[in-house]
Amino acid sequence: MRFWANLVGYQLVWFGVVICAARGQPWLSVALAAAFAALQWLFSKQQASDARLLACSVACGIVLDGSLAASGLLQYASPQPSVLAPVWILALWAAFAMTINHSMTFLRGRPLLAAAFGAVGGPLAYLGASRGFDAVAFPDPATPALLALALGWGLAMPALAVFAKRWQDIAPEALPVGAAP
Numbered sequence: 001m002r003f004w005a006n007l008v009g010y011q012l013v014w015f016g017v018v019i020c021a022a023r024g025q026p027w028l029s030v031a032l033a034a035a036f037a038a039l040q041w042l043f044s045k046q047q048a049s050d051a052r053l054l055a056c057s058v059a060c061g062i063v064l065d066g067s068l069a070a071s072g073l074l075q076y077a078s079p080q081p082s083v084l085a086p087v088w089i090l091a092l093w094a095a096f097a098m099t100i101n102h103s104m105t106f107l108r109g110r111p112l113l114a115a116a117f118g119a120v121g122g123p124l125a126y127l128g129a130s131r132g133f134d135a136v137a138f139p140d141p142a143t144p145a146l147l148a149l150a151l152g153w154g155l156a157m158p159a160l161a162v163f164a165k166r167w168q169d170i171a172p173e174a175l176p177v178g179a180a181p
Contacts, residue, residue: 002043007103009036010095014125017092022135026078026088033091040098049167054097056163057156061085061093064152073145074126075137100164108165111158122153 013036020029037054044050066084068074076086100107107114123146129135138145 003103006040006099009040010099010103013095014092017088017095018129018133018135021076021078021086021088022129022133024078026086029078029088030091033088033095036095037098040102044098044101046101046168049164050098050101052167053100053160053164054094057093057097057100057160058090060152060156060160061090064149064156065089065093068145068148068152071148072139073148075139077135077137097160100160101168104161105164107157107161108168109161111162114158114161115154118157119150119154122157123149 013032016032017029020026020032041047041050041054062084065074065076065086069076069079069085076089078088079086107117126136126138126149127146130138
């Protein structure tokens with residue numbers, strides 16, 4: 001049941017965040033994503049791993065989406081406020097992080113599958129946000145942006161999956177005081 005709640009919940013949050021961002025309501029987007037992330041974390045049996053993944057995922061969003069925005073390869077609806085990337089897209093990265101240990105556990109320990117999943121799924125999500133909702137816009141032609149997204153997500157997804165596997169396998173009580181896995 002938790003699997004389905006996580007999977008369906010994230011999809012609903014994705015739609016809500018994208019729609020709110022497209023309508024110029026970035027703070028409502030952030031509230032939706034934060035509520036999902038908080039609820040998933042609250043009921044998680046892997047809170048430490050989820051928290052680390054959330055931080056890593058947001059960092060990936062800052063680098064990837066910030067680079068795409070700075071290069072002009074993507075333009076975002078509701079771009080302000082931003083930390084290189086719009087806050088609503090970073091909130092979406094945070095919500096996405098909460099799927100890795102839950103509905104996407106099949107990617108842990110499978111970096112090639114995770115890379116393929118990211119390289120295909122990442123650009124498709126941005127295309128959906130662009131064509132269905134006008135939350136992001138691609139320059140013409142869109143090919144360079146889609147290739148950059150495929151490369152970025154093709155690197156980010158296996159990294160997150162590897163971290164998830166590593167952090168899941170290390171029990172917090174097995175670590176020396178003050179040590180990070």
